[in-house]
Amino acid sequence: MENKNPLSPHIQIYSWHISSLVSIGHRITGVINIIILTIVMFWIGSLLIGENFYQTIFNFLNSFFGKFFIIGTIWSFTFHSLSELRHLFWDLGYGFELKTANLTGALVIIFSIVFTVIIYLIGRVFF
Amino acid sequence: MVQISLPQNSKIEKGKYYKDKTGSKNLRKVNIYRWDPSTGENPRIDTYEVDMDNCPSKVLDLLNKIKNEIDSSISYRRSCAHGVCGSCAMNMDGKNGLACTKPHSEIKGDINIYPLPHLRVQKDLIGDLSTLYKQYASVEPWLKNSNTKSEKENFQSKEDRAKLDGLYECIMCACCSTSCPSYWWNGDKYLGPAVLLQAYRWIIDSRDEERKERLKKVADELKLYRCHTIMNCTNACPKGLNPAKAIASIKKMLATS
Numbered sequence: 001m002e003n004k005n006p007l008s009p010h011i012q013i014y015s016w017h018i019s020s021l022v023s024i025g026h027r028i029t030g031v032i033n034i035i036i037l038t039i040v041m042f043w044i045g046s047l048l049i050g051e052n053f054y055q056t057i058f059n060f061l062n063s064f065f066g067k068f069f070i071i072g073t074i075w076s077f078t079f080h081s082l083s084e085l086r087h088l089f090w091d092l093g094y095g096f097e098l099k100t101a102n103l104t105g106a107l108v109i110i111f112s113i114v115f116t117v118i119i120y121l122i123g124r125v126f127f
Numbered sequence: 128m129v130q131i132s133l134p135q136n137s138k139i140e141k142g143k144y145y146k147d148k149t150g151s152k153n154l155r156k157v158n159i160y161r162w163d164p165s166t167g168e169n170p171r172i173d174t175y176e177v178d179m180d181n182c183p184s185k186v187l188d189l190l191n192k193i194k195n196e197i198d199s200s201i202s203y204r205r206s207c208a209h210g211v212c213g214s215c216a217m218n219m220d221g222k223n224g225l226a227c228t229k230p231h232s233e234i235k236g237d238i239n240i241y242p243l244p245h246l247r248v249q250k251d252l253i254g255d256l257s258t259l260y261k262q263y264a265s266v267e268p269w270l271k272n273s274n275t276k277s278e279k280e281n282f283q284s285k286e287d288r289a290k291l292d293g294l295y296e297c298i299m300c301a302c303c304s305t306s307c308p309s310y311w312w313n314g315d316k317y318l319g320p321a322v323l324l325q326a327y328r329w330i331i332d333s334r335d336e337e338r339k340e341r342l343k344k345v346a347d348e349l350k351l352y353r354c355h356t357i358m359n360c361t362n363a364c365p366k367g368l369n370p371a372k373a374i375a376s377i378k379k380m381l382a383t384s
Contacts, residue, residue: 005162005249006134006136007247008218008245009160014218017362019362020357023357091382093376
């Protein structure tokens with residue numbers, strides 16, 4: 001017989017930890033990265049068509065939304081890479097103690113922002 | 128299937144408000160999940176004003192006080208009151224734990240008490256753990272050793288015994304499994320942290336002769352690899368154990384064997 005009793009609340013009431021936030025962030029940025037890569041590939045492809053497309057992309061990337069897009073892309077990739085690094089250490093069997101896991105989780109969040117700023121500035125200054 | 132929202136019959140409604148009758152100045156509001164199977168109504172949150180001047184330190188004491196002095200109809204499991212039996216596992220302040228070891232002074236603001244997450248509720252704070260127990264039985268949690276005739280001791284070196292530390296202490300309270308989002312969405316197939324920690328406890332036991340068969344049995348896309356190292360289990364464990372590490376150890380054994 002199917003149990004018709006109510007289901008106790010779960011995600012609605014469960015408090016977030018650093019580890020669960022980084023975990024869901026890892027998944028979301030993973031999906032976003034694939035979408036961004038696809039868009040970038042189409043852009044590169046569109047360059048073959050002619051100069052007009054280059055100008056359109058150039059204008060977009062220099063607009064306010066374009067800058068937001070660039071910074072978002074950098075953050076998404078840095079966050080996912082750093083978090084993946086954390087996962088690689090876990091796969092080797094290290095870093096499971098609660099304190100370590102919380103620390104590395106916080107480091108992922110902090111350094112994803114730090115690296116985003118650095119990479120964006122490098123891009124602005126040198127390219 | 129990932130279902131974020133609760134089904135229609137599980138939506139929580141506003142319940143009764145029990146005003147303080149003692150005239151105490153040191154009051155705290157306690158919100159408790161209530162569901163009565165005999166009425167056919169939806170679950171509700173009842174709020175109790177509790178006199179904290181005459182209440183011992185743990186959340187379980189608080190519940191006992193409410194049951195004894197304010198509302199005797201409230202149901203919850205409890206037995207040893209010393210963090211040994213695992214009966215009073217519930218969700219307090221958004222985190223799973225044992226009511227008998229969790230001090231209510233650690234909770235800021237109103238005290239919210241729910242049953243363990245994503246279980247079929249039987250009454251009030253009592254969730255149905257029968258799926259988890261079936262999964263526990265499926266890992267055959269007993270020593271398998273062909274040498275049953277011998278009347279001598281079954282020796283184990285100190286080093287091999289030490290491998291069981293951090294595993295044998297598990298009291299199967301289900302705090303970890305019911306804190307795991309993967310277990311919420313795939314609880315019928317994924318074994319969950321509690322059962323996998325128990326599985327590892329027998330895999331790593333030097334006296335057990337069926338390590339290979341045990342590993343083979345859990346090596347399954349759904350049974351084992353739904354663990355995505357969210358670490359909610361380790362965060363929740365009231366005994367300070369590390370189910371996430373135990374699961375990773377199984378994965379590592381499978382990858383290297």
